[in-house]
């Protein structure tokens with residue numbers, strides 16, 4: 168049960184890591200690996216030191232949003248810039264190593280949650296979920 172959906176992972180929810188500690192049930196599920204969760208923010212090593220529960224998540228920080236893309240006070244524009252960035256990184260004619268593989272793993276990995284620090288604010292994870300439908304997985 169639950170394994171029939173190979174292909175686009177439309178089941179994953181976006182979650183804010185800061186909210187995980189507020190749910191003991193979710194926290195324990197991550198600890199016990201009964202909930203499948205992927206960290207998609209930047210600086211995995213740094214944040215995992217400060218927030219050890221991250222060590223119990225799969226690490227996809229390669230897909231994090233580089234700080235130079237941030238337009239202060241304008242999340243929609245920041246997200247548009249991230250979309251262009253990810254399109255370039257996954258361009259079929261010149262794909263950068265690791266990005267397509269990371270997206271493919273997320274897409275097919277049956278993750279319950281994709282984790283960042285933004286939710287409920289607009290987040291680059293919305294672009295990652297969009298990217299599950301891009302024509303880049305040949």
Ligand SMILES: [Zn+2]
Nearest residue numbers: 283284285290
């Ligand atoms: Zn985010």
